[in-house]
Amino acid sequence: MNPPVALTIAGTDSGGAAGTAADLATFAALGVHGACVITAVTAQDTTGVSDIHPVPHSAIEAQLDAVLDDLPVAAIKTGMLGTVAAVEAIAQRVVKLSVAHGSLSASQPPVVVDPVLVATSGAVLGGEDVRRAYVDHLLPVATVVTPNLDEARALAGHDGSPEELATQLAGLGPAVVVTGGDPAATGECTDWLAEPGQPPIPLRHPAVPTSNDHGTGCTYSSALAAHLAHGAPLREAAEHAAAYVARQLATSRHWTLGRGRGPIAHLFTDQPSPTSTKETA
Numbered sequence: 001m002n003p004p005v006a007l008t009i010a011g012t013d014s015g016g017a018a019g020t021a022a023d024l025a026t027f028a029a030l031g032v033h034g035a036c037v038i039t040a041v042t043a044q045d046t047t048g049v050s051d052i053h054p055v056p057h058s059a060i061e062a063q064l065d066a067v068l069d070d071l072p073v074a075a076i077k078t079g080m081l082g083t084v085a086a087v088e089a090i091a092q093r094v095v096k097l098s099v100a101h102g103s104l105s106a107s108q109p110p111v112v113v114d115p116v117l118v119a120t121s122g123a124v125l126g127g128e129d130v131r132r133a134y135v136d137h138l139l140p141v142a143t144v145v146t147p148n149l150d151e152a153r154a155l156a157g158h159d160g161s162p163e164e165l166a167t168q169l170a171g172l173g174p175a176v177v178v179t180g181g182d183p184a185a186t187g188e189c190t191d192w193l194a195e196p197g198q199p200p201i202p203l204r205h206p207a208v209p210t211s212n213d214h215g216t217g218c219t220y221s222s223a224l225a226a227h228l229a230h231g232a233p234l235r236e237a238a239e240h241a242a243a244y245v246a247r248q249l250a251t252s253r254h255w256t257l258g259r260g261r262g263p264i265a266h267l268f269t270d271q272p273s274p275t276s277t278k279e280t281a
């Protein structure tokens, strides 16, 4: 039987921790064939981002055509998009896909949007115009959006508790997982899941004490997309994704790679692949 296919639309990280390196490794670890559309090339290591080179719009469109015209994509994840043109182009593709599949069709691939705006190192990966484009164009057509607390505040346009922000952003149309919590203070992470029209739910798990966490958000959103590609319902997919991230953080916690915040592990772990409920062509 074929594995499900997931597509990541994201930037590269030359240090191999975040971006498409994290996404494709996570897909593979979770039994999903990964395809990728590169939106930007970054010169990046464990200490920060030193250069960003956006991929020309026509090359992004050509990659999207190549993948979507050929492969049976069961889930899409977006990471660093970097420019307004890229955000708008992806939003238009999602609308086109929903028209092609019929908006209520179960075969419409879920779209996980990780609204990458600022890296943990402080590097700006999407400016104010990009933030606006997410709110106006991509969030309304996404299945689920996975901002960390800073990104949720930026998207909502004000400070607030994670549950308030999750509820507000879910009002734009997608389900929302505001990730993170305050692991250093509480020893626990709380991700808030809000589905449109429903009260937000806290998803709690123990925090792994580590500073090797570069790529954590990318790994989480890819794991979420992988579980959705296997046919898991959203809450279950979110819980499995957090468990996967915790296991990978535990694997890399004593590593001494690089001078800054080291990478989350992308090595294969002994976690069994999820059972797929989807058949693919």
Ligand SMILES: Nc1ncnc2c1ncn2[C@@H]1O[C@H](COP(=O)(O)OP(=O)(O)O)[C@@H](O)[C@H]1O
Residues within 6 Å of the ligand: 147, 148, 149, 179, 180, 181, 183, 189, 190, 191, 206, 207, 208, 209, 210, 213, 215, 216, 217, 218, 220, 241, 242, 245, 246, 249
């Ligand atoms: N120290 C940690 N231990 C366990 N899980 C963590 C830890 N830090 C973050 N997570 C989890 O990783 C996922 C991504 O969260 P987050 O760190 O907020 O992403 P980002 O890298 O975008 O800031 C969430 O499920 C969050 O709860």
Ligand SMILES: Cc1ncc(COP(=O)(O)OP(=O)(O)O)c(N)n1
Residues within 6 Å of the ligand: 010, 011, 012, 013, 017, 018, 019, 020, 042, 044, 079, 080, 116, 118, 119, 120, 121, 125, 213, 214, 215, 216, 217, 218, 219
């Ligand atoms: C190319 C690229 N995409 C996304 C990120 C952000 O990564 P994330 O996993 O959200 O968090 P940090 O790596 O910043 O801790 C990135 N840095 N590069």
